[in-house]
Amino acid sequence: MLSRTADHLFWMARYMERAENTARILDVTYRLSLLPQNGEDVEAMWDGMLKIMELQDAFLARHPVFSTEAVLEFMIFDRDNPGSIYRCLRASRENAHAVRGTLTSELWETSNASWLKMRDFTLAKLMESGPEAFFEWVKYRSHLSRGVTIGTMLQDEALRFIRLGTFLERADNTARILEVKYLNLLPGAEDDTHTSDYYQWSALLHSVSAFEVYRKVYRDQITPMRVAELLILRADMPRSLARCLKEVHTNLSRVANARSAETERLAGELESHLHFGRIERIFERGMRKYLEDFRDRIFDLGCRISDDFLIPATA
Amino acid sequence: MANNKFFNEMTADDGSVRAHYAAYAAWLRDTPSERIARKRAEADSLFHRYGITFAVYGEESGTERLIPFDIIPRIIPAAEWKGLETGMRQRVKALNAFIHDIYHDQDILRAGRIPAEQVLNNAQYRPEMKGVDVPCNVYAHIAGVDVVRAGAGEFYVLEDNLRVPSGVSYMLEDRRMMMRLFPELFARHRIAPVEHYPDVLLHTLRSVAPVGVTDPTVVVMTPGAHNSAYFEHAFLAQQMGVELVEGQDLFVREDQVYMRTTQGPRRVDVIYRRVDDDFLDPKAFRKDSMIGVPGLLDAYRAGRVTLSNAIGTGVADDKSIYPYVPEMIRFYLGEEPILNNVPTYMCRKPEDLAYTLAHLSELVVKEVHGAGGYGMLVGPASTKEQIATFRKYLEANPEKYIAQPTLALSNCPTFVDSGVAPRHLDLRPFVLSGSEVQLVPGGLTRVALNEGSLVVNSSQGGGTKDTWVLEA
Structure with a gap:
């Protein structure tokens, strides 16, 4: 497969996944902002979320305060914000457009239709029906695109690079979703369980579609340590870091070339840390440090995949 | 609907419906107008969703326009198609013989049948091609010959597009749309299929691979996603199951062309290029071309890669050479031309x-x-x-x-704002030449949607119709 084609496929999937996870992060933060005890903290919550997404400065350059409307406008519609859902869906569609011949027509049409529909939304319309309906729409478009991918694409290299993009992006995003929550906790307070925390943790579980999963796995009350274990170490949880790395490693080994041995080794190493890891040890080291470190490694993997496969080699 | 000044494809001068349109006209009469309106709207939304659009330069992505599609087909009876097809094969054979000749012995010039300076001083004549042998001696592997019907119904060739003719994807998509919207019509008519075009195209391209290559790698080369015909480039690559490459994906080493893949360089044997001659190779032609491949001309001249169409075909479809095509047919084939020249x-x-x-x-x-x-x-x-x-x-x-x-182009009933009215048409069948010459029965019918207009180009308010060749 052409390197350029693989690059477009990889980014098509990453941007779709990013749109979905942005919707999830906005969804959980929005829900939390509605809890009565969070009244005064609403601005701080949006502030924290933007910080984790590394968009705080860009936001402040355009808006004076972290109001809900301003953040939603910025994160959903802003054409100048490369992280907005509008821009993610557009970028995903542009990447798909560049390789539409490699995609099944159903997959291309799914991507194109999502983009065409996105252009019809406005903040006013969205606030009127409640932003949750919109977040749901984004999630379902992403589900659809993934389903169409798996249901129609030949299981060849093209599919591998799409899957690589999806899971690498998801690993980064799940880590960020956890970070948003941990940002607001003081060191040492990580085991605390107030009532307000119950809502916060359950909102977080909802945001990654893991609330029912949690109940099923633990059949017990919600504690931060179990939530972390579920989202980091449980490989049977489809959005966990362990699952993502397992997929990254597997797909990477299927497309291996003469240059990619070290990249594959690093992915395998990270996967085995997650596979054999203990949540107690992670808490001892400190969750925020752990998550930051994890995201650095994901970033590094992304760069290596680019170098090994996607950036056209001259010989 | 009858209009005596122009040949009407559906209706004869006495107002009766022509035999090959009878079943369609009856269907149109009996179908409620609300259903037609719904189907027309559905067609629009489907074309948008499929992304069968052409890019509008200089605007933000997503501002892509549809080429209007009309649901009343252009129907051609079997016998009429047979004549057209034979005439088109004859014409393209002669044109290929002409191109070969002017880059080799120049018999036709020496025989004085075409003024030499008309050919040799033509901006489209490429001296780089002199003495270069190409597989099967074929230069224009894909020709889009524009024909119109005029006067009392005779066909004329308007131009021979031998460089990078486009539009075949609309032929295929219009058919797909008609079958989706009106399956009952296909049960009522014996309509010759066109869906195998990509297969025939791939076969043609493989048949002109460089000598000695047994399992050639074929690619489609596009200027990129922002080109107005990008949809078609992607579509054809996909339908043939070959890579769609841009110049940046290819490189030349020791006169061999390679593409950059995730598994390292891979050899390329046949390039169906949708890039103009001028932009193919910045080393040989325009230096500022960002979409070409340095060294491509050398590889081509060395016979290590086939370009389709060949470099330098433009000299044969130039409007100043057009008047001589009948002479070419007589000179190379010893036959009288079947299709009229204007x-x-x-x-x-x-x-x-x-x-x-x-x-x-x-x-x-x-x-x-x-x-x-x-x-x-x-x-x-x-x-x-x-x-x-x-x-x-x-x-x-x-x-x-x-x-x-000014030819009195034939017209055909067409949906317009005010209802159904006659609009002028042309027809572009695609002639594929490799080890043999082949056509699929049909072509792209373009229709001038503005009242009275004779210009069918999509950039000038033209639309398209499905083209039905009826089987005998």
Whole structure:
């Protein structure tokens, strides 16, 4: 497969996944902002979320305060914000457009239709029906695109690079979703369980579609340590870091070339840390440090995949 | 609906429906207009969703336009198609023989059948191609021959597109759309299928691989996603199951072309390029080309890769060479031309210029190198000012222009804002030449949607129709 084609496929999937996870992060933060005890903290919550997404400065350059409307406008519609859902869906569609011949027509049409529909939304319309309906729409478009991918694409290299993009992006995003929550906790307070925390943790579980999963796995009350274990170490949880790395490693080994041995080794190493890891040890080291470190490694993997496969080699 | 001045594809002069349209006309009469309106809206939304659009340059992504699609098909009876097909094969064979000849022995020039300076001084003549042998001696593997019906119903060839003719994806998508919207019509008619075009194209491209290559790698080369015909490039690559490459994906090493893949370099044998000659190789042609491949011409001249169409075919579809095509048919094939040429006044000849200037209001004047419906004057439809402007152009640079009588193009009922009204048509079948010459029965029918307009180009308000060749 052409390197350029693989690059477009990889980014098509990453941007779709990013749109979905942005919707999830906005969804959980929005829900939390509605809890009565969070009244005064609403601005701080949006502030924290933007910080984790590394968009705080860009936001402040355009808006004076972290109001809900301003953040939603910025994160959903802003054409100048490369992280907005509008821009993610557009970028995903542009990447798909560049390789539409490699995609099944159903997959291309799914991507194109999502983009065409996105252009019809406005903040006013969205606030009127409640932003949750919109977040749901984004999630379902992403589900659809993934389903169409798996249901129609030949299981060849093209599919591998799409899957690589999806899971690498998801690993980064799940880590960020956890970070948003941990940002607001003081060191040492990580085991605390107030009532307000119950809502916060359950909102977080909802945001990654893991609330029912949690109940099923633990059949017990919600504690931060179990939530972390579920989202980091449980490989049977489809959005966990362990699952993502397992997929990254597997797909990477299927497309291996003469240059990619070290990249594959690093992915395998990270996967085995997650596979054999203990949540107690992670808490001892400190969750925020752990998550930051994890995201650095994901970033590094992304760069290596680019170098090994996607950036056209001259010989 | 009958209009005596023009040949109507559906209705005869006495107002009766022609036999090959009878079943369709009955269906149209019996189908409630609400259903038709719903189907037309559905077609629009489907084309948008499929992304069958052409890019509008300089606008944000997503501002892509549809080429209007009309649901009333252009129907061609079997016997008529047979004549067209035979005439088209004949014409393309002669054109390929001509291109081969002018880059080799130049028999036709030495025989004085075409003025040598007309060919050799033509901007489209590529001296780089002299003495270069190409597989099967075929240059124009894909030809889009534009034909119109005029007068009492006879066919004329308007132009032979031998460089990078486009539009075949619309032929295929229009058919897909009609089958989806109106499956019942396909049960009522015996419509010759066109869906195998990509297969025939792939077969053609493989058949002209460099000598000695047994399992050739074919690619489609596009200028990129922002090109107005990008949809078609991607579509054809996908339908043939080959890679769609851009210049940046290819490189040349020791006269061999490779593409950059995730598994390292891979050899490329046949390039169906949708990039103009000028932009193919910045080392040989335009230095500022960002979409070409340095060294491609050398690899091509060394016979290590096939370009499809060949470099230098433009000299044969140039409007100044067009008048000589009947002569080529006689010279190379020893046959009389089956399809008519439109009488053409070459304004570089003083007597033709004089005639043209005296009859501007009746003639169509075209730039020799123009395309896409730009830079032309349709005399009967022009204002005095437009005619005066063209008169000045003609007097200043007569050699840049040709003139032809304004053909009374046939028309066909078409949905327009005011209902169904006759609109003028042309037809572009695609002729594929490799180890053999093949056509799928049909082509792209373009329709001028503006009332009275004779210009069918999509850039000038043209739309498309499905083209049905009925089986006998």
